[in-house]
Amino acid sequence: MPENIKVNVHHVTRVEGHGNIVVDVRDGTLEKCELQIVETPRFFEAMLRGRPYQQASHITSRICGICAVGHATASLRATERALQVQLSEQTKLLRRLAFHGEILDSHILHVYMLVAPDFLGVGSVIPLATSHPDIVKRALRMKKFSGDLCQTIVGRHTHPIAMTVGGFTHFATVQELVELRERAEALIADVDATVELFGTLPWPAFERETEFIALVQPDDYGLIDGKIGSSDGYELELDDYRQVTNERLAPHSTAKHAAFNRDSYMVGALARYNLKHQHLSPRAKAAAAHLGLSAPCYRPYLNSAAQVVEIVHCIDDVIQVLDTLIERGIEREDPAPVTLSPHARGVGACDVPRGILFHEYQIGEDGLIEEANCVIPTGQNLANIDRDMRALVPSILTEPEEQITLKLEMLVRAYDPCISCSTHFLNVEFTGK
Amino acid sequence: MSAKPKIAFFDFTSCEGCQLTVIDALQTHLGLLDLVEIVQFREAMSEKGQNYQIAFVEGSCTRKSDEARLLAIREQASAVVALGACAHLGGVNSMKNRWPIENVQTYVYGQNGKDAYESYPARPISAVIKVDAVIPGCPIDRHEFLRVVQMMLQGRTPRLPDYPLCVECKLRENACLNTLGILCLGPITRAGCEAICPSYGDGCEGCRGWHPEANFDYMREILRGHGLSDHEIDARFTMFNHYQMEQMSGHAPLSEAVAPVTDTSLPTSSFAAPKED
Ligand code: SF4
Ligand code: SF4
Ligand code: SF4
Numbered sequence: 001m002p003e004n005i006k007v008n009v010h011h012v013t014r015v016e017g018h019g020n021i022v023v024d025v026r027d028g029t030l031e032k033c034e035l036q037i038v039e040t041p042r043f044f045e046a047m048l049r050g051r052p053y054q055q056a057s058h059i060t061s062r063i064c065g066i067c068a069v070g071h072a073t074a075s076l077r078a079t080e081r082a083l084q085v086q087l088s089e090q091t092k093l094l095r096r097l098a099f100h101g102e103i104l105d106s107h108i109l110h111v112y113m114l115v116a117p118d119f120l121g122v123g124s125v126i127p128l129a130t131s132h133p134d135i136v137k138r139a140l141r142m143k144k145f146s147g148d149l150c151q152t153i154v155g156r157h158t159h160p161i162a163m164t165v166g167g168f169t170h171f172a173t174v175q176e177l178v179e180l181r182e183r184a185e186a187l188i189a190d191v192d193a194t195v196e197l198f199g200t201l202p203w204p205a206f207e208r209e210t211e212f213i214a215l216v217q218p219d220d221y222g223l224i225d226g227k228i229g230s231s232d233g234y235e236l237e238l239d240d241y242r243q244v245t246n247e248r249l250a251p252h253s254t255a256k257h258a259a260f261n262r263d264s265y266m267v268g269a270l271a272r273y274n275l276k277h278q279h280l281s282p283r284a285k286a287a288a289a290h291l292g293l294s295a296p297c298y299r300p301y302l303n304s305a306a307q308v309v310e311i312v313h314c315i316d317d318v319i320q321v322l323d324t325l326i327e328r329g330i331e332r333e334d335p336a337p338v339t340l341s342p343h344a345r346g347v348g349a350c351d352v353p354r355g356i357l358f359h360e361y362q363i364g365e366d367g368l369i370e371e372a373n374c375v376i377p378t379g380q381n382l383a384n385i386d387r388d389m390r391a392l393v394p395s396i397l398t399e400p401e402e403q404i405t406l407k408l409e410m411l412v413r414a415y416d417p418c419i420s421c422s423t424h425f426l427n428v429e430f431t432g433k
Numbered sequence: 434m435s436a437k438p439k440i441a442f443f444d445f446t447s448c449e450g451c452q453l454t455v456i457d458a459l460q461t462h463l464g465l466l467d468l469v470e471i472v473q474f475r476e477a478m479s480e481k482g483q484n485y486q487i488a489f490v491e492g493s494c495t496r497k498s499d500e501a502r503l504l505a506i507r508e509q510a511s512a513v514v515a516l517g518a519c520a521h522l523g524g525v526n527s528m529k530n531r532w533p534i535e536n537v538q539t540y541v542y543g544q545n546g547k548d549a550y551e552s553y554p555a556r557p558i559s560a561v562i563k564v565d566a567v568i569p570g571c572p573i574d575r576h577e578f579l580r581v582v583q584m585m586l587q588g589r590t591p592r593l594p595d596y597p598l599c600v601e602c603k604l605r606e607n608a609c610l611n612t613l614g615i616l617c618l619g620p621i622t623r624a625g626c627e628a629i630c631p632s633y634g635d636g637c638e639g640c641r642g643w644h645p646e647a648n649f650d651y652m653r654e655i656l657r658g659h660g661l662s663d664h665e666i667d668a669r670f671t672m673f674n675h676y677q678m679e680q681m682s683g684h685a686p687l688s689e690a691v692a693p694v695t696d697t698s699l700p701t702s703s704f705a706a707p708k709e710d
Contacts, residue, residue, distance in 0.1 A: 041541065041542075041550050041552065042495075042526060042529075043529045043538070043540070043541050043552070045540060045541050045705040046532065046536070046537035046540040046541050046705070047525070047528040047529050049540070050531075050664075050668070051668050052665050052669075055638075055668065055669075055672060058638060059525060059528070062450070062524075062525045063448060064449070065448040065449045065450025065452070065454075066450075066453065068448075068450065126466075143460065144460065147457065154633075155629065155632075155633035155635075156629070158448075158450040158453055158454065158572050159571065161629065161630050161633040161634075161635050162634060164635065168634075169633060169634030170633040170634040170635070371702060371705070372704070
């Protein structure tokens, strides 16, 4: 066993962003273990100042190409809550479809292209295409569906076009919805096969108790709006989000760190599973059981398993929402009206693939944005990732350096950090001397 | 294997949406992998090859250290392609150029955090290195990406359309949004996306950049007709093209309201900044 370890993985690949993991062990003691964010920050909040509110969702979707619909949705909700906009039922249903399209796209990308190669022992999805062509083809079929779902509803996943304050600028036809419905139904075999595949993977056993935060609604696994729920037994209004996120600057990272009741908390699929598993579709519940999930689950590696469960749930929910819309028919509604008033504030929140996302704006009577704040999921997870790594490293110190590196990379990947958001992420740096 | 041209992807300040669009394009056109060998693509693979002929660069140059990386890429590659509006124009990143950099840094990271991260005004990569081809858009159009790659493999120079977006929009027989009360920058924007935004009922925001004959005065008149103030018009002109407008200032001056702020005082609001301990 090495006494001094130096892990230094620069630009950990296969997370959407850049970061470094730095581990420093001297004489068998862990001196330092942290996730460093190295990418340049982008300053979206500052840029929004003075912009017409109509531009906000289009600008902020460009925070992240993967969570583009999520940022647009949180942005629209913040604007709509500031400007007292009442949404129609149809708008809510259509937004839900686009949102699910993104969750599916992101989760499929993450579990198949980023997580599976680790377990199947290949460097990336490109050799995977040769070694396991059926798996890659299945992933591509599922991804194609989620992309087409977004395209039908909002024109494009990255970056959505037809979502606007108060509603939509384009409406899918019932015929298009019927076709999507058929394709979703046909995809269930692929979804089942996904659950099978991930059910066979040996998830590392590491666990650490922590606080989980997700959006909660009384009787739905809802991902847009709701209240802020904590596994430590709290429920807060969205307007009080700052009490939860409590952002502080960590010296080693460009993202701001967050802490609520403990010194860190976790957001994302596992947090959602822990807080609202009772509202999952029956098939998703069965998938969770098959994947070895039971609440409360404190194993961060299983965040990827919870994503698989959400793939199942989202497909089921997509089918249900499509049925509702097909039955109601689609009306070409004008966007709901806004009410401008001085210094109007609004908070928008949604649970995007990587966890709870907040946007808050203050909009002037002239319709120009005065203040803006965006709190991204990865930023909220950073402190928790640091603490997980610190708990994990001592237990694996006897393993070869490549193993330690792989396990740390896999841990960080399990959180699915999307660093383009705050900025970007990932490298492991073992710096012992 | 070795006969295939090697291509590599790099990202600077961006949302990575253009790289995702490339992944999407590869999904439907796997045949491309028979023609080229991808040696670097951080978003999709762990492997890193240093030997490549064509470099696709996503993102803007927003700090001093980006320059050295760009120069190294230029040194290695026989052709550099700007991938998307961030690399091509400065894109959304350049909206921050309106303020002195300390102002934006303080707004987002507070007094204590403002110096923690290196940053300077955003620029397109062509401000630092020679660029051989451009794939415009925010994000890029996947078909255009495939076309450009094919042309480059055949040794041809891809050319961008030099006419306004309205031409494509009319071909799609869309009703003109500007006549329906929805503002659209199609008349000054370079064509090539098949007018995707107007086709989904939303006005063009100019993500492909301006076409060479763009008439800004005419565009301003149309937008004034929608009841927009000069400030709002400039906000529209600068969503993707702030850097371009700065460069063109003699020909298309921005109004006071959006012109770079020269006041160097720092923001006092802590709306976005983290708590200071
Ligand atoms: S051009 Fe747009 S889509 Fe492409 S990286 Fe930049 S912000 Fe993202
Ligand atoms: S909608 Fe826009 S792009 Fe289309 S014709 Fe009108 S101004 Fe031109
Ligand atoms: S319509 Fe305009 S904003 Fe939309 S993709 Fe084309 S050039 Fe960009």
